[in-house]
Structure formats: C-alpha cells, structure tokens
Amino acid sequence: VAPLRDPYLLFLGDAPEPLAAKTANAIFHWRPEKCVGQVRLPGCAVSLALPELDPVEAVARGARTMVVGVANRGGILAPGWVETMVRALDAGLDVAAGLHDRLHDVPELVAAARRAGRALVDVRHPRADLSVATGAPRRGMRLLTVGTDCSVGKLYTTLALHAEMVARGWGCDFRATGQTGIMISGDGIPIDAVVADFVAGAAEALTPAADADHWDVVEGQGSLFHPSYAGVALGLLHGAQPSHLVLCHEPRRPHIRGLPGQPVPGLEETMTANLQAARLTAPEVRCCGISLNTSAMEPGEARALCDDLSERFGLPCVDPVRTGVGAIVDGLAP
Amino acid sequence: VAPLRDPYLLFLGDAPEPLAAKTANAIFHWRPEKCVGQVRLPGCAVSLALPELDPVEAVARGARTMVVGVANRGGILAPGWVETMVRALDAGLDVAAGLHDRLHDVPELVAAARRAGRALVDVRHPRADLSVATGAPRRGMRLLTVGTDCSVGKLYTTLALHAEMVARGWGCDFRATGQTGIMISGDGIPIDAVVADFVAGAAEALTPAADADHWDVVEGQGSLFHPSYAGVALGLLHGAQPSHLVLCHEPRRPHIRGLPGQPVPGLEETMTANLQAARLTAPEVRCCGISLNTSAMEPGEARALCDDLSERFGLPCVDPVRTGVGAIVDGLAP
Numbered sequence: 001v002a003p004l005r006d007p008y009l010l011f012l013g014d015a016p017e018p019l020a021a022k023t024a025n026a027i028f029h030w031r032p033e034k035c036v037g038q039v040r041l042p043g044c045a046v047s048l049a050l051p052e053l054d055p056v057e058a059v060a061r062g063a064r065t066m067v068v069g070v071a072n073r074g075g076i077l078a079p080g081w082v083e084t085m086v087r088a089l090d091a092g093l094d095v096a097a098g099l100h101d102r103l104h105d106v107p108e109l110v111a112a113a114r115r116a117g118r119a120l121v122d123v124r125h126p127r128a129d130l131s132v133a134t135g136a137p138r139r140g141m142r143l144l145t146v147g148t149d150c151s152v153g154k155l156y157t158t159l160a161l162h163a164e165m166v167a168r169g170w171g172c173d174f175r176a177t178g179q180t181g182i183m184i185s186g187d188g189i190p191i192d193a194v195v196a197d198f199v200a201g202a203a204e205a206l207t208p209a210a211d212a213d214h215w216d217v218v219e220g221q222g223s224l225f226h227p228s229y230a231g232v233a234l235g236l237l238h239g240a241q242p243s244h245l246v247l248c249h250e251p252r253r254p255h256i257r258g259l260p261g262q263p264v265p266g267l268e269e270t271m272t273a274n275l276q277a278a279r280l281t282a283p284e285v286r287c288c289g290i291s292l293n294t295s296a297m298e299p300g301e302a303r304a305l306c307d308d309l310s311e312r313f314g315l316p317c318v319d320p321v322r323t324g325v326g327a328i329v330d331g332l333a334p
Numbered sequence: 335v336a337p338l339r340d341p342y343l344l345f346l347g348d349a350p351e352p353l354a355a356k357t358a359n360a361i362f363h364w365r366p367e368k369c370v371g372q373v374r375l376p377g378c379a380v381s382l383a384l385p386e387l388d389p390v391e392a393v394a395r396g397a398r399t400m401v402v403g404v405a406n407r408g409g410i411l412a413p414g415w416v417e418t419m420v421r422a423l424d425a426g427l428d429v430a431a432g433l434h435d436r437l438h439d440v441p442e443l444v445a446a447a448r449r450a451g452r453a454l455v456d457v458r459h460p461r462a463d464l465s466v467a468t469g470a471p472r473r474g475m476r477l478l479t480v481g482t483d484c485s486v487g488k489l490y491t492t493l494a495l496h497a498e499m500v501a502r503g504w505g506c507d508f509r510a511t512g513q514t515g516i517m518i519s520g521d522g523i524p525i526d527a528v529v530a531d532f533v534a535g536a537a538e539a540l541t542p543a544a545d546a547d548h549w550d551v552v553e554g555q556g557s558l559f560h561p562s563y564a565g566v567a568l569g570l571l572h573g574a575q576p577s578h579l580v581l582c583h584e585p586r587r588p589h590i591r592g593l594p595g596q597p598v599p600g601l602e603e604t605m606t607a608n609l610q611a612a613r614l615t616a617p618e619v620r621c622c623g624i625s626l627n628t629s630a631m632e633p634g635e636a637r638a639l640c641d642d643l644s645e646r647f648g649l650p651c652v653d654p655v656r657t658g659v660g661a662i663v664d665g666l667a668p
Contacts, residue, residue, distance in 0.1 A: 231569025
C-alpha cells in the first residue's frame, strides 16, 4: 500500500445505516484533523459532523484523497459509486478504498487516474516487497493487542493506547494491520491479505527496530482461537515480537464471530496461549492489561467485572470507551 | 493449480549436484510409473535411471507434461531453460514448474503455449476460488504430519504412510500442500502461497468430507515453532481438522532451519502444542506415531532411539527410510 495522502474527503456512498459507514466513522473519530468533508449519494442515511463537499470544493479546502468509508456486504465496489470517484480523480484527488473489489480492476477508474495523474490506493492489497521473517531480536518496545475473538475491540484499544502515549509525550507509532487502521494511520500492511509465507515477515517490516524507549503500538488481528484466522494471528504475534500484550475481550459474545457453536475461549486460556506462542520470538513478553468491550452491559456491572478481572489477573482492566486506557499506560511508564 | 497431466518428462536442466534436482528425484522415487524420461542440458551433473528423451520422443512415448524438477538458489527460471521449454510446448507437452519465478511471466513461454494450445502450470500459484474456513466438522479420517521444524521428513513420511495404506487396500488419498508434493500427486494446493486469510479454508478445500473410513493423508508444512512459518502450520492444522497426527523430527538438527540460535523444540513440547491447537477444530485428535529422519545416525543408535521414544511416548516410532511406516499404520487398522 502506498501511504495515503491526507487530508481526506470521506465518501459515504449510499450507506443505508451507520454500521455500513463504520470505516468513515472510525477515521473521523480518531483523526478528525485529517477530514475536511464528506460526500454522500442519494439514499445515504448516515452523516458525520462534517461539511458536505463535492470533490472540487474539497480540493479547494486542501483535501488530497477521497477515502471510501463505506462497505456493503461482500465488499463490492457498487457501480453507482464510480461516477463520483471519477469526478474526484478529475478534481485532483487520489481515491483510496479497502474493498474486496479492487479500484485497479475498474477500467474507468484506471483511465481517469491516468488522465488526472492521480493514484488509486487499494488498501487491502499489500506491498510486493515483503520477505520471510528472520525472528532476529530487535530493539524498541512493542505492544500488540490480542483477542479472544475477531472484532472484540483490538483496533479501538490500540488507537486509544497510542493516543494516551501521545498525550503523555512518549515516542510512539500506531502500526496498522487492517484496512480501517491503515486509513486512519495513512500507512500500514493489511496483514490478512499477505501471502501466508510472508505474514510474520510483514509484521517484522511493519515494526522495525527503534530506540529502546520507543513504542510501536500494533493493531492485532484475528485470534489464536478463531478456526478461520488463527494462522494470521500467530504469524503477526511472532513477527511483531511484542514486549507487551493487551488482551481484548467482549464479555457477552455468545460464540466465535460467524461460527455459532464455536465457544469463545476464556481470558486465562487466551492469555496463556498468546504468551506461550509469543515467547518463541519474544522471550520477555508479558501481558500488561485487559481491555473489555462492555457496551452490552450496565455501567455498574461493567465496573464490577473490570474490578474483578483486575484483581484476578493482577493487571489493569479497562473499557477504553468507558474508562479510557490510562490505567494500562500508567503501568508502562518508565 | 490445474491438475498436472501425466506421464511426465522430467527436466533436470543444468543441475550441478543431486540436491538441485531433488524435486525430480522425489517424483521419480514415489511415482516412477508417471515418468517416461529425462531431459538434461549441458553441464547437468545429475541423472536418474530414465531414458534421455527430447520432447518429441517423449510425446511419442506418451508424455503429456514436462515437469521442471530442478531448482537453483532463489527459485529463478534460468534463461538457458526457456529454449527447451518452448520446444516442449511445440512438441505438444504442457510445462509445469514450482519455481519462484512464474512461467506465466515469460512472454516467450506464454506465446509458445498459446501457439501450441498447451498449458503452463505454475505449481506454486494457488487457485483463485479459495474461501475462508468454516471450521464445520466433516466426516472421514484425516492424518496430518507435523514437525519440530521445516524439512524434517514430513513429505516423505506422508507419502510413505499413503503408500502403506494403498498397499493394504485402504481407501485413501495423498493430499499435497507443497510444490514437490503437488508434482508427485498431480494435484494439491501450495498452502504457503495462499493469502493468509484463506490458509485454513484452503486446507478444508483440500481435504473434503469423505466416507467415515476413508483416509486423507495430508502433507504438513512448517512448524508451530518456526518463527517464520508457524502461522502457515497453524492454519493448515485447523483447516485439515486431523483425526490423527504423526510427529516428524530430525534428531541431529542443531537449530531451526535457517535460523542459527533458534533452538529446535522437544518432541513432547511439539506434540502437546500441536494437539492443543488442533483440538480447536478436531476435539478427538490424537497423535498416532513419531517419524524420525535418522540419516545422520549410526543404524544401531537410530534403532535405540526409536525404541526409546516409542516406549517413552507409548507410540510407534519409525524411520520411514530405515524401518518403513508399517508400525504406525498397524495402529490405525480398523
């Protein structure tokens, strides 16, 4: 992926409900300073607190990339979106998307990009220069989020930890491994789209050696206990060579996402398995906190659960939305 | 990968020493009935017990594919090979290779294949219709080889187990996951070349539901303890949903292949980790044998080690070359 040039014009398309525009939402939530406006098509039921701009107006306000912040089932590039994308290219914007369909596979877009001298950025398509991992030890602190399942708050937790470190003036980088994270960061590697042999190597490339007190805060992917994606999680764990893990969990998840009947593993089991696997390349790794998504719980109940887990594991336990992640970062202070 | 059409003409190129032609060697060792001849270039220091045939003669003897059975450092397609490949295509042979370089990226070969109406088969390039794994239970017996490291005899052991089952008249299929295995079998999926998200799904597709007493004997890849490739091994383990594991090991391996300083894990640790991980999709999985590559040991010493491990683990322990794998298959008899 070429780095994305910001600021962004956020394309919401014809998103029928907020969840369809969750990528745009996340970008605006975490990087409002990168967003100059939104563009919506007829039927769009979502709006962010951003001015409605057409591509020409957006360029006048400094925008450099129109980012597709909407997804439909299957990650299809809807034909109805192409006209706006062509107008964006003609107005001088790059166009970036993390869809399953590639922008580069739409001849009209390729032609328009060439004509306008602008870039199409397919965020789900990894760069081609990746290597096999070496496992060689490297300097720097690296914190990786791991989870009991997919979609339990790893990205949110990672961004919250990074923001907290930035607020404290620590040297740190957010390292994105998925499409939304890459759009937020402007850079990264879509780790689940990498050829299997190179997953750990991609994670090494994403988190290079750094000063001993520098933090790479790395977005985790999948789960060692997800039958579809555990290999991705393990490759990332080995390549990231984490000094610290934060364990993410959604307490009310009834079963592994997308797989009814597949039980969600326990926190202790998940922590043990991740630490054990991580030690292969990071012998000193330790777990430094637990991050819960308690959105389905009453506040009092959520607080009691955090207190209980914190005591049981002897670690800070937070909900990044309700309590922030300060308690975890406190424990990392030099 | 399109299935390879046999019989084969084995291309040995300018192999400077036997190891460079190990793919050709393995094909000829395991499937002599598929091999009608060999073709060698000036400087080739390797010869199999096969007639020297040019492509036209090979076609006359029934050959349908010229298989590149030689590899050089980096998996490069040597420019000096192209002329023979073009002659093979013109003579009516498909050309198959498992090189890093793709046959399809050489314009001369693409043109010759089109002209002759023949296929170029890039064995390392997986088919495009793979899906994410479901983890859903399926019928049939599946035996997967796993290892303490890469290149400890998993392919050899898998083929020996399959041959033993065939000899006993059992319903069974060898399932290839790497380039040499695919050339031997004529079909398979190069699992380490699959996009990370689809590794477990590829393993599911490779080993579909079958009769309850049918055996899929699945070639393992990598090792859960290899810092570069563990994710591949884990995805394969989950997708293959093995009822049985055979643990492969080379006792004299000084360190993980290619990574001096990275210790080879113990047999017990490897067995435990693989069984634990496999249970996620195959709760009834068990280890049914140990297979050693004792080629670096004296015969007496090798025999003593097999006896010792067999007693220690309560499992048959074999060297497939020295003792065969009958003892393992005995334990699987209905």
